[in-house]
Each structure stands twice: as structure tokens, then as C-alpha cells.
Amino acid sequence: xxxxxxxxxxxxxxxxxxxxxxxxxxxxxxxxxxxxxxxxxxxxxxxxxxxxxxxxxxxxxxxxxxxxxxxxxxxxxxxxxxxxxxxxxxxxxxxxxxxxxxxxxxxxxxxxxxxxxxxxxxxxxxxxxxxxxxxxxxxxxxxx
Ligand code: TYD
Numbered sequence: 001x002x003x004x005x006x007x008x009x010x011x012x013x014x015x016x017x018x019x020x021x022x023x024x025x026x027x028x029x030x031x032x033x034x035x036x037x038x039x040x041x042x043x044x045x046x047x048x049x050x051x052x053x054x055x056x057x058x059x060x061x062x063x064x065x066x067x068x069x070x071x072x073x074x075x076x077x078x079x080x081x082x083x084x085x086x087x088x089x090x091x092x093x094x095x096x097x098x099x100x101x102x103x104x105x106x107x108x109x110x111x112x113x114x115x116x117x118x119x120x121x122x123x124x125x126x127x128x129x130x131x132x133x134x135x136x137x138x139x140x141x142x143x144x
Contacts, residue, residue: 008097010076010083013064017091026091028064028116033093036062036118043068044104044113052105053113057127062118063096065104070111077101077130079137087113099140101133 013033018025030038044053065074071088078100085094086106096102104113119125127133 011095013093015091015093039119040117042115047107054103057101057133058125060098061125064116065094066114068112068114070108073106075103079134
């Protein structure tokens with residue numbers, strides 16, 4: 001089953017799941033489930049109650065976020081519209097396009113966020129000022 005998403009549009013991808021009395025199994029295949037090449041995988045864990053992560057946008061990095069354990073909310077903003085996704089199953093993958101402001105919050109106890117990214121880590125990828133982000137998005141739209 002091909003599940004590649006439209007570029008630029010955040011979307012939940014239903015990953016395969018093999019339910020089994022011995023324990024369930026899910027997987028991600030680059031060519032089947034991702035619209036980008038995998039350059040990096042990182043994970044966020046041991047998040048204290050009430051904390052949030054993110055609060056920035058990436059210039060070119062695309063990501064797939066999976067709640068491997070527990071649950072959390074991913075709040076995305078494209079400069080005009082806000083999207084909120086609750087990730088609470090380890091067979092949901094959230095595709096996050098580049099140039100999308102993102103915040104991850106409401107982490108449950110012992111939650112584990114797996115992030116598959118299309119670029120190596122680079123500080124130059126980050127936009128950390130929301131007003132600057134909105135300005136860039138607006139200029140992109142009018143073709144400046
Ligand atoms: P950062 O992405 O700023 O976390 P958040 O946006 O959730 O607050 O990452 C925190 C630090 O971790 C950052 O200063 C550098 C380091 N880091 C890496 O070295 N490699 C990575 O792939 C990531 C995601 C972070």
C-alpha cells in the first residue's frame with residue numbers, strides 16, 4: 001500500500017500494524033511510507049510533566065513523527081492556519097513538511113517521540129522567531 005503524502009501538507013500516515021498475541025509490530029519503509037530520504041533519526045524522551053519541545057520551524061527539513069510510547073500533541077502552524085494532531089498510537093506517523101512552525105506538548109508520562117528527518121542536524125535549518133517565520137511565509141506566497 002503506497003502512503004506517500006502530498007508535499008507541504010501535514011498528514012497522519014496509518015502505518016502497517018501486525019496485531020499478535022505475542023505483541024504487536026509496526027514498521028516504516030522509506031520507499032513506501034516516506035516522501036523523503038532518511039538522513040537522521042532522533043527521539044525525545046523523559047519529558048517532565050507540563051514541558052513542551054520545539055517552538056521553531058525548519059527551512060528545508062521534512063519529518064515523520066511517531067509516538068512510539070504514550071501520547072503527545074503536535075501543534076503545527078503554516079503562518080495562516082493551525083493544525084493540532086494528537087499522536088497516541090505507535091502505528092500513526094505524522095508527516096511534517098518543511099517551513100511549518102511546530103510545537104510538541106501534552107507529553108504523557110513515559111512518552112517517547114521518534115522523529116525521522118530528511119536532513120542532518122544543522123543549526124542553520126532553524127527559524128526560532130515566529131514573527132520572522134510568518135514574514136518569510138508571507139513573502140513566499142507573494143513570490144518575493
Ligand atoms: P532542539 O531541536 O533545539 O530541541 P527542541 O526544539 O525540541 O527544543 O535540540 C536541542 C539540542 O539538541 C540542540 O541544541 C542541539 C541538539 N541536537 C542535535 O545535536 N542533533 C539533533 O538531531 C537534534 C534534533 C538536536
